[in-house]
Amino acid sequence: MCGPLRASLFERQKQVRRLLPARTLIAMPEKKTIERARRAKKEGKAPSSQAGEFVREEIEHIREGKHGARSTKQAIAIGLSKARRAGVKLPTPEKGTQSEKVRKQAKRDLAKGAKGTTEPSAKRSRAIKGALQKESQAAGSHRALSRQARTAASKRTAAERSKSAKKAANSRTSGQRSASARKAARTRAAKK
Numbered sequence: 001m002c003g004p005l006r007a008s009l010f011e012r013q014k015q016v017r018r019l020l021p022a023r024t025l026i027a028m029p030e031k032k033t034i035e036r037a038r039r040a041k042k043e044g045k046a047p048s049s050q051a052g053e054f055v056r057e058e059i060e061h062i063r064e065g066k067h068g069a070r071s072t073k074q075a076i077a078i079g080l081s082k083a084r085r086a087g088v089k090l091p092t093p094e095k096g097t098q099s100e101k102v103r104k105q106a107k108r109d110l111a112k113g114a115k116g117t118t119e120p121s122a123k124r125s126r127a128i129k130g131a132l133q134k135e136s137q138a139a140g141s142h143r144a145l146s147r148q149a150r151t152a153a154s155k156r157t158a159a160e161r162s163k164s165a166k167k168a169a170n171s172r173t174s175g176q177r178s179a180s181a182r183k184a185a186r187t188r189a190a191k192k
Contacts (some may be wrong), residue, residue, distance in 0.1 A: 051079065068140075072144045
């Protein structure tokens with residue numbers, strides 16, 4: 001292609017780019033997610049609870065078919081990264097719990113969140129979205145999430161699980177606690 005034909009092709013591409021939204025991003029969290037995280041912060045909830053809103057959004061995106069993920073773990077990692085970049089003060093993983101690469105990335109995300117928002121690279125966003133759209137949506141299924149929760153819990157000791165359960169119970173009202181107890185009783189009865 002040379003001369004006027006190439007020029008007209010280039011012009012058409014420019015017109016198409018103008019018609020497409022400037023940012024069809026995966027990296028940008030939705031406004032409602034940011035609002036829910038802010039509300040959680042106001043209520044005095046832990047950074048992990050605030051970050052949970054971003055993970056929830058990511059799982060919803062997978063279920064809606066916006067994109068996929070290689071695994072549930074990857075979907076959670078994307079959500080946590082979004083949370084850090086949105087300004088949630090979620091600490092980086094402790095040494096020995098994650099690889100150095102993951103810890104370094106978490107540190108970078110925290111720094112980005114502290115600095116404030118910057119214009120994301122459109123080219124990188126398109127590449128990320130394209131790669132994730134090729135992945136399966138099975139990572140967002142109830143079964144996959146359940147499996148992820150079980151494997152994560154099995155890596156913790158009984159004492160750690162008990163401590164976090166007691167902490168969760170203390171953050172609930174008496175009505176919420178009794179509702180949880182009734183649900184647990186139903187679950188136990190269903191297993192018999």
